[in-house]
Amino acid sequence: MNQxxxxxxxxxxxxxxxxxxxxxxxxxxxxxxxxxxxxxAFKDISLNLNATQMNEVQKIAGVPARxxxxxxVAAYKGDALLGYMVLDDVIGKYELISYAVGLNPDxxxxxxxxxxxxxxxxxxxxxxxxxxxxxxxxxxxxxxAGEDIATISGxxxxxxxxxxxxxxxxxxxxxxxxxxx
Amino acid sequence: xxRARPLLGTLVDIQASGTDAAPAIxxxxxxxxxxxxxxxxxxxxxxxxRINCSPAGVSLTVSAHTCAVLRFARQLSxxxxxxxxxxxxxxxVRAGLLPTPVGAVQPxxxxxxxxxxxxxxxxxxxxxxxxxxxxxxxKGYAVDCAIQVLRNYxxxxxxxxxxxxxxxxxxxxxxxxxxxxxxxxxYSLGMLEDCAVASSSGRYSERNIxxxxxxxxxxxxxxxxxxSVIAPECMIADALTKVVRLCPEQAPKILEHFSAEAVCxxxxxxxNQPDRRTNN
Numbered sequence: 001m002n003q004x005x006x007x008x009x010x011x012x013x014x015x016x017x018x019x020x021x022x023x024x025x026x027x028x029x030x031x032x033x034x035x036x037x038x039x040x041a042f043k044d045i046s047l048n049l050n051a052t053q054m055n056e057v058q059k060i061a062g063v064p065a066r067x068x069x070x071x072x073v074a075a076y077k078g079d080a081l082l083g084y085m086v087l088d089d090v091i092g093k094y095e096l097i098s099y100a101v102g103l104n105p106d107x108x109x110x111x112x113x114x115x116x117x118x119x120x121x122x123x124x125x126x127x128x129x130x131x132x133x134x135x136x137x138x139x140x141x142x143x144x145a146g147e148d149i150a151t152i153s154g155x156x157x158x159x160x161x162x163x164x165x166x167x168x169x170x171x172x173x174x175x176x177x178x179x180x181x
Numbered sequence: 182x183x184r185a186r187p188l189l190g191t192l193v194d195i196q197a198s199g200t201d202a203a204p205a206i207x208x209x210x211x212x213x214x215x216x217x218x219x220x221x222x223x224x225x226x227x228x229x230x231r232i233n234c235s236p237a238g239v240s241l242t243v244s245a246h247t248c249a250v251l252r253f254a255r256q257l258s259x260x261x262x263x264x265x266x267x268x269x270x271x272x273x274v275r276a277g278l279l280p281t282p283v284g285a286v287q288p289x290x291x292x293x294x295x296x297x298x299x300x301x302x303x304x305x306x307x308x309x310x311x312x313x314x315x316x317x318x319x320k321g322y323a324v325d326c327a328i329q330v331l332r333n334y335x336x337x338x339x340x341x342x343x344x345x346x347x348x349x350x351x352x353x354x355x356x357x358x359x360x361x362x363x364x365x366x367x368y369s370l371g372m373l374e375d376c377a378v379a380s381s382s383g384r385y386s387e388r389n390i391x392x393x394x395x396x397x398x399x400x401x402x403x404x405x406x407x408x409s410v411i412a413p414e415c416m417i418a419d420a421l422t423k424v425v426r427l428c429p430e431q432a433p434k435i436l437e438h439f440s441a442e443a444v445c446x447x448x449x450x451x452x453n454q455p456d457r458r459t460n461n
Contacts, residue, residue, distance in 0.1 A: 006265045012212040022192070025185050097192070114185035116193060151407050154355045154368065159187035164189070 022118040028100065032085045035102035035111050036075035039082055043074045053159075053175050061171035063164050070172060081105050084177060086169045090161035095119040101166055107173035112166055184340025187333040188217050191344025193329065197329055198351075200334035207342065208326040208334070218359060219244050221313050222270065222279050222413075231314045232297075233270060233282045233307055237289070248303045250315050250322050250416070250442050257318075258294040260435050264428040266294045269394040279314060288312045298356035317393075321379055323420025324348050327411040328415070348377035348415040358409045360446055368446070373411065378413065381426065382407035412441035433447055 012133040026034060032042055047070040048055065054065035071087040086102045089096060096118045184201040185194045193213055195206050221227040228247040235241050242306040243251070254267045273279040289296070289309035296309040324341045328348050331339040338351020345359070354376040357367040370378070381393070408425045412418035417439045425432045425443045436443055 004356055023183070023185070025183055099187075112186055114187070117192065119184065152342075153347055153380040159190060159192050161190070162187040 006049065008065075016117065024116045026100075026113055026115050028087055028115060029087075031100040031113050031115055032075060033071055034113065035085055035100070036082050038077050039075040040078060041076045043076065045072050045074045046070060046178075047072055047172070047176060049176070054171075056175045057168065057171045058173055060166045061097055061164075063168050065172070070169075071165070082108055084173065086172070088165050088169060090165045099165065103173045103177070105177070107170065107178045109120055109166065109170050112162075114162075122179070159174045182206060184210070186404070188213050189323055189343050190316075191320075191342070193323075193327075193341060194342045195331075195339070196342075197331060197334075197336050198332065199218055199337040199338070201334035201336060204338055205331050205339070209330045212326045212330050213343070216246055216319060216326055219247050220250065220319040221280070222314050222316065222320075225283060229313055229315060230285075232280060232307060235243075235283045235307060236286060237307055237310045238339040240300065240304045242303050243305050245303060246326070247315075248305075248395045249311075250319055251305065253322075253420070254318055255294060255297075255299055257424060258437070260438070261424050261428045261431055263285060263293055263295075264395070264431075265317070265424050267313045267318070267447035268293050268297060268311045270314045270363065272394040273314050273316075273403070282312060285312060288308045309330065317423050318416055318420040320344070321377070321415035321417070322344050324415035324419075325375065335461075336351070346377075346415055346419050349419075350375045358407070358446070360407070362418050367446075370409075370411070370444070376411055376413060377415035377418040378409060378411050379415060379422050380409040381419075381422035382408060393426060395427070407446040409444040410436070410441050411444070412439055417441055 009177050032039070036042075049068050049070065054068070057065040062140060073085050075082040075085065083105055086103065087098070088097045088099045088101070091097075093174060098115040098117075100115055102113075104110050182198070183194065183196040185192050187193075188210070193210070195209050197205050197209075199205070202302065204231045206446075218224060220229045222229055222233075224230060227243075227245040230244070233240055242441075251267070254265070257265045258267075259357055266430065268281070269294075270279065274281050285417050288311050291308045292307075292311040296307060296311055297313065298306040298308060300306060320343050322342050324346055325348065327341045328339065328350065331341070332350065338349065340349040340354060341347060347356075353376075356370040356373045358370060358380060359367055384426055406426065409421045410418040410421040411427065412421060418441065419435060421432075421441050421443070425445070428435075432443065
């Protein structure tokens with residue numbers, strides 16, 4: 001039934017009680033098992049990039065290395081290295097996205113998984129104090145989980161920051177891990 | 182089970198319930214990644230880039246996916262008298278919304294869908310030099326492909342949402358539309374089942390122009406409306422959001438042809454309520 005030309009009906013918007021939506025897809029722990037199902041051990045090998053490495057990363061990725069410290073775990077099956085998983089967060093126009101990049105030992109990207117996603121609208125996202133409210137919080141202990149965001153249309157999200165982030169992490173892997181191996 | 186990955190220029194969220202959820206979601210992401218790879222304007226070896234870089238008069242073989250999208254776009258171009266057209270790459274590049282394709286010949290001025298021949302055997306021949314961009318339809322097509330893959334698994338229900346273009350089957354879903362002028366507010370479409378919903382809006386853009394080309398003016402439009410379309414397939418819903426905006430005169434007939442309905446949120450905050458609820 002096509003009502004495109006029928007009389008316009010004004011509906012009052014069903015206002016959402018909170019401006020924040022949050023979706024938890026995977027914990028970091030779940031992500032590493034999803035990426036390296038065959039792994040028998042994981043080792044924290046978080047990185048501190050030096051100035052030379054940061055310059056190299058920027059040259060390869062075309063985006064600044066942004067941070068000195070990077071959260072990384074190495075996955076092993078017995079003594080054999082299966083790869084790495086790097087954790088990162090990016091802030092977009094309206095959203096804060098945590099994601100994990102799985103890498104093969106040769107530094108090629110194996111898998112990208114969004115861990116969680118929180119969005120907001122308005123000026124608060126630009127406010128550092130507002131962003132800090134998310135630190136160490138999950139959908140369970142402070143954020144209203146927008147369970148039905150799966151069926152919201154018109155919620156176009158830019159993944160530019162995630163795409164840039166993945167490129168940056170791939171460059172870090174090239175600079176650091178390929179030399180280690 | 183629910184997963185999200187960055188694909189198609191947005192975050193693609195797939196939710197599935199049933200015993201096969203994990204392998205089903207993995208396979209659905211794989212087909213979306215394949216469609217992304219084939220139809221990217223940016224990737225030099227995509228079918229779209231190969232067409233854009235091919236000299237006039239040369240035939241190319243494209244994938245079945247690309248062929249399906251181009252055939253549907255061609256049908257819609259005919260129905261909308263050329264208002265909907267994938268030969269808009271030049272306008273999009275000129276507006277700074279897409280990069281100049283590397284190695285491509287300058288497109289012929291005023292080239293249109295009539296200059297792109299779709300031949301048997303998945304052959305495509307540009308009669309004149311054209312730059313195509315399937316951004317207005319491929320995202321919906323990718324969602325349809327994912328749904329098709331998910332249906333092959335033992336699942337009770339599934340939802341695929343590619344940045345607001347969504348389709349689902351199984352359990353009826355409460356679908357909402359975001360008001361682009363007040364992104365924190367939502368309009369409810371009620372409970373829907375086994376269908377697709379797509380929305381297009383210029384309001385999320387901070388630019389003065391939007392990724393919607395007026396073929397008469399050969400320029401991108403400023404778009405102050407939000408249009409959502411409910412349709413049996415997401416490719417139809419995705420493309421018809423642009424058709425409603427570009428040719429309002431033909432839109433009712435085209436919507437009817439595809440068993441689709443449109444919801445418009447304009448500056449007056451009026452909405453045209455569809456009648457597809459499951460509880461009717």
